[in-house]
Amino acid sequence: MSEYLWPWQSHVFILHPWAISIMFIVLSLLLSMISWFKKK
């Protein structure tokens, strides 16, 4: 499980190519909360 934490690393990326996409989605949702909060 721990190797899913670093999806940008090449060896992880090769084995689980979708991991980084998921990370992006998660991060982007988290960061969007900052944007939504600031927009209020």
Place this chain on the structure above:
Amino acid sequence: MVRVSGYQLFATTVLFQLGTTVIFGFASPAGRDAWIAMLLSAFIGMFMILGYIALMNMMPGLSLVEWFPKQFGPWLGIPIAWFYPLLFIYDAGRGISDLKELVPLTLLPGTPTWVILGSMMLVIMYFLSSGVEVIFRFAGLLFPIIFFLFVAEILLLLGSRNVHFDNLQPLLGEGWGRVWKTVWPFGILQTFGETIEFAMLWSFLRKPGQLAGINIIAVLVTGVTIAVFDMLAIMVLGEGVFQRNIYPLLVLLRQLSISDFLDNLDALGVMYFMTTIFLKISLHLMTAVLAIQKLTSAKSLRLPILIVTVTTLWIGSNMARNVTDHIFVGTRILPYNLWIPLFIVIPAILLMVAWIRKKAGTAL
């Protein structure tokens, strides 16, 4: 207000697009037809960029990350917009990783990696905190120098006795197959898809009407330059070396010898290559920082710059276990997973939505 001249935008775009291809060569899987692949990629890439420009014109004054909230609304648009700075940071990390492999190989075999990369990141931080205008001026300054060096290199190579035109033949002997495999998706996306980053910067242009023209000329210049270098590399090194070597253009430089006096110039070559990578990484990060600033309504850029540079340094350092993995990811996997959705699919949807909206006459 930052005002950028047409020339500066042109210079920055070209140097950005040249980026890492100056060492890695372009489309080497296509073998001796790589230069054809390059020209094709440039041609198709140009239309893609024109697509981005169309989006720009439909939402004048807005930058990339502002497009999505405008068309898709804040709840969907903002998360989608956030993808882009994350991607830019990842791309910057890839650039750092390239450096991590290149510098110990050619310049500093003994030096610890963190010193090499850390010092580079410090300079990049200084660069970013100087503001966008300085970045454009730097490119404007650098462009003639780099091109002068390119021309010198080409002339010297042609003058040496190593150029064999027949290495290029038979043209397309293996058919179009492998050419197309390189053009799509990697060829187009690598250099030209990445240009979508510039959509963060296009609003700084002094005369927005010039946008399309500048980009077309830039793509032309980039395409021809890289194609010429590919051709030269093949002519001098032969198809085999070109395909298999990681840094074919570096090997190319090593062949140069000026009247048996100055040789082994690859160290110098690495220096000017390094400057283009430096600029490309800085541009990745500057656009990321600007995007973050827009998305978080931050007042000063200092904190985003700090966070972004540290993050990039971190992920860049531990990204690749070895160079083969790194390149494999970069050419086979990355384009499919991240680039196609973010450079093609989402912008295409955006374009359609914006166009439909315009036609229907509703404004949001």
Place this chain on the structure above:
Amino acid sequence: MGPTLSGNFEADLAFFRESFDRSSDIVFKELLVCDGYRGIIIFIDGLVDVSLVDMHIITPLLHGRSQLELKLNEQVKHHNVQAILQKSIVSACQSKLESEMHTIVSAITNGDTILILESSSEALIFDMKGREARAVEEAASEPTIRGPREGFTEKLRTNTSLLRTRLKTNKLKMEPLTIGDVSNTDIVIVYLDGVAKTELIDEVRTRLGRIKIDAILESGYIEELIEDNTYSPFPQVLSTERPDRVAAALLEGKVSLLIDNTPFALVLPITFLGLMQSPEDYYQRYMISTATRWLRYWLAFIALTFPSLYIAVTTFHQEMVPTNLLLSIASSREAVPFPAIIEALLMEITFEGLREAGIRMPRPVGQAVSIVGALVIGQAAVQAGIVSAILVIIVSFTGIASFIFPSYSLGIAARLLRFPLMFLAGTLGLYGILLGLLVICIHLLRLRSFGVPYLSPVAPLSLNNLKDTLFRVPWRNLIHRRRGIGE
């Protein structure tokens, strides 16, 4: 409104005596103007041309008594004795009336002569300055082969006249001001009306107005107090002793500051490429000048990077050097116990020390120092195996190259930056040099001099102005005046 002359002669006199007590050079000359009217002349000996005072104040007053008596009797009720004196009796040409004590005291310290008459509420101030000053000689720090051999001196009035003779137009404006609470130094802002931008002139006035300091002893003080970025090693203001250089700058729309007591005038704004120009470029034929310019740029680069390149190549990138040269470098370095960077640092620091010492050396001893320098450091050090012969060549060539800068301050910046580059070369080889050059480049790109980007016209690119930078284009093509700075 401060205290003014009271009209009580004794009291006023006592005030002045007290202000200037314990000053051996203050002169109080009492006169009897005509029966009943006492007068006093006050001035500082050394600042005043005493013969003028004798001729134009004292003589008319003492010899023109009868005339004066006549006039006074007519206007006995008029207390405007001073005005009569000023207009009819005294023959000095520059004079004014003043009643405020502070101003009068300032006038005295400034070198003016004061005449106070009994029962008058105003003093007469005459400008009869005359102090010892150097004659106009060649500018010591900026000699040229061809060109005028007049340099500024320490006297402000001489300097303004040197500019006036070159630009004989009433559009040449000279705004005076005083800066320095204790020194009260006279400063003149010089510009060509209509050519220099008004925003620039306003900005200069504002920045000068903001200065709060007790004394301005040299233009360097002002330079540091008004420049954009004090932390940069690069000068953002040009300092020069040559009036022709200033005149040329004024024609381009720049502003100049002349400061009393120093022959170094300031010119602003200035760009990096402007600092690299010598006025001689325009006096010689254009092809020579173009070639000289290119040589200058090349040597400037060498002065900055040569030692670093040596260190980087010999430490990290030996494969770049052709084999023969490599062998000879290796053999000359064989006896040296230090790594290249220590060796280079030793030599460079010694060289800089020699240079500094050379400036302060009294003339007769100077010869000995150059011999000492050449023999001891060069020859003997090599033979003792402390440094290699190659390095001596490099350091001396770098030293020569560093004299190529037409602007001394820019030369200092280059000399200074040599050292960080050497450190970077020693630790990170060519990569380090590249990073160092990048940092310098970025710094230059963000630096501004009074709003003008430091690397104009290269970045931002202005092809029109560029032709004068890279080449020295013949005068016919230069007729369109530079549009970068002024209008």
